[in-house]
Each structure stands twice: as C-alpha cells, then as structure tokens.
Amino acid sequence: MAVRVRVPTPLRKFTQGSDEVSAQGPNVRALVEDLEKNYPGIKDRICDETGKIRRFVNVYVNGDDIRFLQNLETTLKEGDNISIVPAIAGGR
C-alpha cells in the first residue's frame, strides 16, 4: 500500500532533491519509519528524541493536520496524500 509524501525544501537533501516520494505504512508512525529506511536521517528532522512529531513540523493527511486526527496513529490508505510542512515560514 503506497501513499504519496510531499517533501519540503529543507528535507530534500535526504530525498536526493525529490519534492515528492512514495512511502508505505498502515499509519503515520509506520510511514515515518519507512521514510527513515529509504532516506536515512529524515526521521530525526521530523521527530524529536521521544519519537513525537517536532512542534514546528506539521504533517497533513489529505489536507488535515494529524494533530487533529490520531496523531502518529492516524491510519493511512492507498493513495493518501501526505504533506510534511514546516509550521512556519522563514525569512521576512
């Protein structure tokens, strides 16, 4: 089961420059592990040392923030669109 993951510019150094990658997993937690397997180092940027999504990172499943769904346990289905978005924008 594959989902599409849109990658923000600061994380593209892990995905060889790709702005979108394919990944798998029954929920967001598994998805992050799958991303880490294929793009080592990316998990540390998305999650803190306790494994939670960092506060300044938002993860959206089909446009909904997972903080308002089931967070890391949010279930995924084939074809879902995931976006990893810095919570804010840098530069003024």
Place this chain on the structure above:
Amino acid sequence: MSLSTPNLRLVPSTSTESSKVESILDLIGNTPLLELQNIPLGLPPRVRIFAKLEGFNPGGSVKDRPALKMVQEGIRTGKLQPGKTILDSTSGNTGIALAMIGRVLGYPVELVIPANVSVERKAIIHAYGAKVTYSDPLEGSDGAIQLCRKILAEAPENYFKPDQYFNPMNAQAHYETTGPEIYRQTRQAVTHLVAGIGTGGTIMGTGRYLKEMNPGIKIIAVEPDDPLHGLEGLKHMASSIVPGIYHEEQLDGKIPLATDDAYAMVYRLSQEEGVLVGQSSGAAMVAALKVGRTLKEGTVVTLFPDFGDKYLTTNLWVGWRDRMAVGNLKFSI
C-alpha cells in the same frame, strides 16, 4: 530577586505624554530599549542585556523601518509613481508594514506569502486591504521569492518591487535609525549587538553604524541551527537564497540556535519579564545570554523584532503549560 517580591524600583513613577503626530508613519522608529532584569541574573554584575522592543512600531514590528525607507526611496527616484502597485514577497512582517504604508500613501499593495505563515499575520494583512497571493508552503520563503519574481516578470510596468532581500535601502534604514538609537540609548556603552537574520537588513545596517562609531563593538548574528526550523522570520542561510544585502564577512560571529531553545525562552520572557514576544525574539534573547556568559563586563543589545500576539495560534503555544511544568521544560541555554 524572587519573582514573588515586588520590585518597587521598576514601578513607573513618571508619565510622559506623547506628542501629536500627523501621520501614523511618523511613529515608526524610536522604540524603547528595555533592560532585562531577571533572566540575566546569573551573569556577572557588570554584564547588562538590553532589548529593543520593535513591537512598538505602528505596524507591530521592526519591518516598518526598512519598508518605509524602501518606499520613500522608490518615490524619490521615481520608480514608485501613482498608478503603480507595491509588490513583494514576505513571510509576514514586511507585508504588514508595506500594507500599512501603502494605505497611508495611497498605493495598492500586493504580497506573495508562503501559505504557512501564522493566521494572525494573514488576518492583519487582509485587514489593511492588501492583495495576497499564497505560495506553496513546502517551498518556504524562497518559494514566495520565486513566485513574486514570476508575477513581476509578467507585467513589470505595473509594479514597484521594494525587493527587501536585495534593496540596500533595507539595511540603510537601520543604519540611519536603529543604529543611532541604540548608540544613544545606551549612552555609547553598547559593546555587542546580537540580532537574528531574516533578510540581514537589521544586522547589516545597525552593525555598520555601530562599527563606524566604535570599531570595537562586536556584531553577532543569530540563525536557526537547521534548515527545518520553527523560527518564523529567520533564515537558515546555508540552505537559502542568500539575500544580496547580507554580507557574512562583516559579522564578528554567528550563533546557531535550536528552535526548542528559542521557544523555551519565549515562555521565560513572558513569565519572568512580563514581555510577550515572538519566536525570533526568543532566539535573540538566548543568543544574547550566550554572549553575555562569555563576558566579564559589557553591554549586550539585542532586538525583539515583534510582540507575541501574532503567534498565539501557532505551534509555539500548543501545550505550553505542560512544558512549563517543573522538570518538563528543557533548557540547553
């Protein structure tokens, strides 16, 4: 001094009446300089830390200064004339400043903003009536810069683009106002300037003035420690389009900062100093403390670019009470 002991010395005893002004734009600049009282308590007694409270500008941020200067210069050189629209990319505060200035001077304003800027910033810009185009949040502020260039290229004759990342007037505004104010307000005692880098305008212009007054003054920049960060308004230079007005070789140092440390300092500033600011101010304060800890004596001046009311809906404040609970708030500062 414990937090529960009222400090009578700090209770205002005199009132000053503001003078009458003809335009809201006359209120830009001349912001107060606050000496931090509690957070620096662990520093040597002859090390003092001051913050310039840029939230007192009428548009609510330091960005009023460069925005006004760039627009004035546009009018002076004829690049901005009646019938033209002011266009720029911004992550918010410059947009707010331009939207306000455009209203006062009678120019329409169009802004390109990453869709992930804070809800409050968007609402304020809308309230001034500026036209907003949102750029892809995954592309960050560089995405807004690129989209703005595209909009300009389609009809260059319609627009005046202040181009804050490349316009020397951005830094010039700080050379002419922020620098002299700090020098005057500290009675020439300033030894260190610590400021965040977004476009680089603040640190370049203020720093240049202070160096001219006293080449011994150290100019130290603050930047996010990682390309993926939560310090709205600040730029991680190594992974960004480097602004043309930013010249790293003119700095005496650069301090990389973790987002979590800056957020923690925002809470401390609100609780220990009664100063509610945004995350870039938290970053500036952490860096100022770090600099202060290396000194035996000195006057460290930093800038708090805005107040905190624009960020109350952002992740900064999500669950902050839990993190403030004893033992839950981690400081590496």
